[in-house]
Amino acid sequence: MNGQPVNEQAGIFDFEKLVRDIPDHPKPGVTFKDITPLLKDGEAFAAAVAALADGWGEIDIVCGIDARGFILGPPVAVRLGVGFIPARKGGKLPWEIEQVAYSLEYGEEHLELHKDAVHEGQRVLVVDDVLATGGTAEATGTLVRRLGGVVVGYSFLIELDFLGGQAKLGGSPVRSLIHYA
Numbered sequence: 415m416n417g418q419p420v421n422e423q424a425g426i427f428d429f430e431k432l433v434r435d436i437p438d439h440p441k442p443g444v445t446f447k448d449i450t451p452l453l454k455d456g457e458a459f460a461a462a463v464a465a466l467a468d469g470w471g472e473i474d475i476v477c478g479i480d481a482r483g484f485i486l487g488p489p490v491a492v493r494l495g496v497g498f499i500p501a502r503k504g505g506k507l508p509w510e511i512e513q514v515a516y517s518l519e520y521g522e523e524h525l526e527l528h529k530d531a532v533h534e535g536q537r538v539l540v541v542d543d544v545l546a547t548g549g550t551a552e553a554t555g556t557l558v559r560r561l562g563g564v565v566v567g568y569s570f571l572i573e574l575d576f577l578g579g580q581a582k583l584g585g586s587p588v589r590s591l592i593h594y595a
């Protein structure tokens with residue numbers, strides 16, 4: 415299985431038209447990819463979920479990344495008939511945690527999973543809205559593996575190819591529905 419979407423329904427949607435560019439948000443020089451127009455289009459949302467979820471082979475659990483992975487991950491998990499686990503920014507999870515620090519442009523951030531989120535040998539699909547520099551997704555993969563899970567692959571709505579995030583993901587299959595070169 416490679417990272418290409420296999421869902422035919424996805425082919426009829428021009429997802430890119432449903433992503434709004436917000437210049438200089440949240441800071442000058444960054445173009446924020448606003449996915450809310452896509453989310454409010456029921457057909458497009460369903461097609462995107464199918465395209466993110468289908469064709470990965472056996473998946474035991476879906477891991478969504480804080481925060482928009484919490485919008486996309488759960489419907490992917492329901493479609494696959496499996497559970498969902500949230501990888502949260504530091505200090506949000508209430509129970510015992512596994513934690514990874516990762517670098518942001520300015521400073522450092524932490525990502526956390528509950529210690530019992532993944533069991534040994536479980537096959538995990540990681541879901542988020544945007545793959546940018548890859549630091550967040552890499553940290554999530556590290557957490558999953560620390561807990562004994564196997565990262566089967568990563569599904570993103572959007573990949574900012576020019577930032578080279580895939581290189582951080584250790585050769586794991588990556589599927590992105592929209593690419594910005």
Ligand code: AMP
Pocket residue numbers: 444445446447448479480481482542543544545546547548549550551579
């Ligand atoms: P990175 O760790 O650089 O790959 O950043 C990925 C995380 O930051 C994801 O959780 C995204 O939601 C968010 N993100 C990064 N860049 C953008 C962008 N241009 N538009 C929207 N979200 C972004």
